[in-house]
Amino acid sequence: MSVRACGTGQPWPGVAEQIARWCATTPLAPAVVQGSRTWTYRELEGAAGAISATLQAQVPGPGRVVAVTGPRGFATVAAWVAVLATRNVLLPLDPGLAPVQSARMASRAGTDLVLALDGARVPTANGARVLRLDSGQLGAGGRLPQEEPPPPEDPGYVFFTSGSTGQPKAILGRHRSLAHFLTWLRTALHVQPGDRIGHLAGVGFDVSLREVLLPLSAGATLCLPPPAPLPPSQALAWLGDNRVTLLHAVPTVARAWLHATDSSLRLPLLRAVLFSGEPLTDTLVTRWRTHLDYRGEIINQYGPTETTLIRCWHRVEDPTPGIQPLGRPIPGSEAWAEDPPGTRLLPGAPGEIVLRTLYGTSGYLGASEEEDARFTFGPDGEVIYRTGDLGHVDADGVVHFLGRLDDQVKIYGVRFHLHAVEAVLEAQPGVQQTAVTAHHDSEDGAPRLTAHLVLAPGCNGVPGGLRAALLQHLPAAAVPARFVIVDALPRTSGSGKLDRSSLTDPSPSGI
Template sequence: MTARGHLAGQPWPGVAEQIARWCAETPTAAAVVQGSRTWSYQELEAAACGIAAALSEALPGVGRVVAVTGHRGFAAVAAWVAVLAQRCVLLPLEPGLSPQQSARMVSRAGAELVLALDDVSVPATVGVDVLQLDSGQLSSCGRLVDGVPPQPEEPGYVFFTSGSTGRPKAILGRHRSLAHFLTWLRTALHVQPGDRIGHLAGVGFDVSLREVLLPLTAGATLCLPPPAPMPPGQALAWLADSRVTLLHAVPTVARAWLRATDGGVRLPLLRAVLFSGEPLTDTLVTRWREQLDYRGEIINQYGPTETTLIRCWHRVDEPVAGIQPLGRPIPGSEAWVEDPPGVRVPAGTTGEIVLRTVYGTSGYLGASAEEDGRFAFGSDGEVVYRTGDLGHLDEDSIVHFLGRLDDQVKIYGVRVHLHAVEAVLEAQSGIDQAAVTAQADADGGAPQLIAHLVLAPGCDAVPTGLRAALLQHLPAAAVPARFLTVDALPGTNGSGKLDRSRLTDPSPSGQ
C-alpha cells in the first residue's frame, strides 16, 4: 500500500531568488532580529552582496563547496544567503568544533574554502584556504541575484547526519529540492510578512535550513537568540519575548524546555510548533498544551536528512495513545512499507518505510557500498530511499512509526520495539523522559531491557508500582528488567536528538 503526494516535478525559483524578491519588494521590512538590533531586507542584501563579491573573487565558479563558520548572528545569515546566491555548496560548521572534527568534515565534504566570519579563527589543520571576513567592513555591490539560476539537480548544501544511529554521514543536498521544500512549507503554513520564526537549532543540524531560510523566503522575520548556547530554562521565555509565531523543536529538547521552566511562561503569539527528529508522544503533546496553555497547531513531521528535510507531516488535533502518526507525504513525495525488501505490504502490516521523491538529495559523499545501497536514483532526478525505520500504513494511507530496524530486539522470543516501550514509560506518573536500551545478560542469556529515566519535577525515586503499571500496557518481555534514574538524557551534536551510544549503566543495581 502506498501513501502518495503529487509527484510531478516543476521548476521553482531558487532560494536566493526567493529572498531577492523580498529585498526588492519590502526593502525596509525587518529581515533579521537579534536582541535590540534589526536588519532590514535592504541591509541583509547589502551584506550578502558584499560577501558574495569576496567569495566570487576567492573561489570563482559554481558548484564548489564552501564551509561557513561563525557565531550565530547577522553575518552568518548573510553568508549563507551569499553562498547560495553564488550557486556554491553550503557547508555550515559549528564554531565550537574541535580542530579534528572541523578538518574531518571539511575533507569529507570536499570543501575548497572556509569562510570565517568576524573573530572566529580556523585551525590550519582544515587543510584548505581560509577567507576571513569582518562583517563590519563589507559593502554592497549590486543585486543579490544576477545570473543564471541553479539547475534542477545542482548541489546546494552539505549536512551531516546526527550520528545517532552510527557514524555521521555527509549528505549532498540540491538547490531545487531545498527551494521546493521552502515553497511548499511556506504555502502549507501560510507564512507571510508579520510572522516571526525562531532559530534555536544548531547550525550543523539540517533543520537550521528551515529555520533560517523559511522566514527570509516569505518576507517574514528571522529571530536569532544570543550567540552563546541558550540554557533550557531560558528558551521559552526568549520565544515569548521575541514574539515568535512559528517554531521547530526536537521532542527531547522540548521536554528539557518544559522541565526547566516554571508554569508562568505562555506563548500567546505562537501559532504553530513543528516537531521532528524523534518520535512525538501523546504525553509530550499534552504537556506542551497544558503547561503553556498552548492553543496553536502541533504538527508532527518526518523526513531523514537523506530526503531533504521533511517528506511526511501530520497535524495533531487529539493525540492518539503513544507515538503520533507521521502522516501523509508532502507534494512531490510518496511513502510505502516493504517487507522483505522490494515487496510492498498491505495496510496494517509492519515493514520498512520507503520514501520516493523527485525533490531528494544526491545521496552520501564517500559512502560505502552498503550505505549507497539505501538509495536508488532515477533518470529524471527521482530518488528512492530505504529509511531503516519500521512502520505501517493504515487504511487511510497515513504512515505510522514503530522504531528503527536496529532498535528492534527480541526478548525471550518476543519482538520488542524500544520506542514503543519508551512511550508507555513516559505516560506514567512521575516519569518525565525515558530511554530504553537492550544489554546482554552477564551470564550469556537473553538480553535485558534497561530503562533510563528522568523523573518528573518533585519526584525523587522511581514510582512505586511502576512495573505493575507497565504490565497493563506491555507484554512481560517488554517490561524493563531494571530502572535507572539519570539527571538528563544525552543529546548529540547540536541536533538535540537522543544519543543512545552515550547511555551508560551507572549503578550495579536497579529496581
C-alpha cells in the first residue's frame, strides 16, 4: 500500500526571499540572539547583504559550492543566508572537525570557495579559493539580492550523511525543496514571530538547516548557544534560560540530557519537541514528559538526508508500546513498502520503505553504481528513494518503522532487529540508554549479542533479573549474551546520533 499527501509543483519563494520579507516588514524585531547580544532583522540583512556582495564578486555564481566554516555565531548565520541568497550551494563545515576530514569533505563536494569566519581553520580543497572574514568586517548597509523562485532542480546545499553505520556520503540538496519544506513546517507548527527556536545540532547535521532557517523565515528568533558545544548537563537549562519554544532533538541526545539533568528543572515555554534521526520509543516519550513535567507536543519525524529533511511525521499523544510510528507523508510526498523485486505491498506487510517526493535532493555526489541505484529521478524534479529501512504501512495510512534492513540478525533460525531489542531493554528499570551490537565470536559461528548499557542514576550494576525480564518480551535468541556498562554511548560528531561503528567488541570481562 502506498500513502500519498497531496502537493503541487508550484514555485515557492526561495529561503533568502522568505527571510528578506521579514527584514523589510519587521526590521527591528530580534532575529538572532546569543548570550547577551541580539541582532535585529535589519542587522542580519546588513551583514548577509554585505557577504552576498562579496560572494558575487568572488564566485561567478549561481550554482558554485561555497564552504562556510566558523564558530557558531552571528557571522556564520549571515554567511549561510548570503550563500543561499546568491543562489550558490551551501556546504557547512564544522570547525571542530579534523582538518583532514574537512578537506576531504570540501574536495568531495567540489568546493569553489571556502569562506572562513573569525579565525577558523581553512580546509584545503583542490582548486578552491579562500576568503577570510571577521565579524568586525561585516558592513551594516547591505541588502539581500531579490531573485525569482528557484527552478525545480537548482542545487542549494551539500550535506553529508551522519556516518553512523558507515562512510558518510555527500548529498546535493535543492533550493526549491528546502524552501518548500520550511514553508510546510512553518504552517504545520504555526510558527510565529514570538517563537524562539534553539540551534543545538552540529552544523554538519542537515537538521541545522531547519534550526537556523525556520525561525528566520518566520520572523521568529533564532537562539544560539555558546560557540563551544554545550555539555549534556547544561543543555536543558540553556533552553529554559533562552525561553525556547520549539526544539529538535535526536533520541540519543535527549536521553543524555535527561540523564545529566536534575528532575526539578521545568521548561514551561517549550511547546513542541521534534524528534528525528533515530527510532523514538515510548520509554523516552514517557521519561521526557515525567522528568520535565512537559505538557507540550511531541512529534516524531522521519526523512533521510537523501529526501530533504522530513517526509513523514506523527504527533505522539498516547505512545504505543515500543517504537513510535513514523506517521503520514507530508504534502508533496508519498510512502510505501515494497518487496525485493520492487512490488508494492498490501497494508501491514513488511518491506523496504520507499519515499517519493517532488521536493527531494539530486542524489549523491561521486556515488557508486550501487548507491545511485537507490534513486529514481522523474519529471518536474520528482525523486523516488529506497531508504534501506524496513517497515510497513497500516490500513490507516500510517508508516511504521521495523528496523534497518542491514541491522537484521539471525541467531539459531530466529530473525529480529537490534532496534527492537534496544526498545525492550530501554524500558527496563535501571537502564537509561542502550545500544546492542552483534559479533560473530561464538564457538558455533552464530552471532553473539552484546548490550552496552548506560545505567540510570543510583543504579550501580546490571539490574538483577534483567535477563529474566527480557525473556518475557523477546525470544531467547534475542536476549543479549553480555551486558557491558558504559558511562556514555558514542555519538557522531555532527548529528549526535548513536555511532555504532565506535562500539567495540567487548572483552570477555563483560557480564
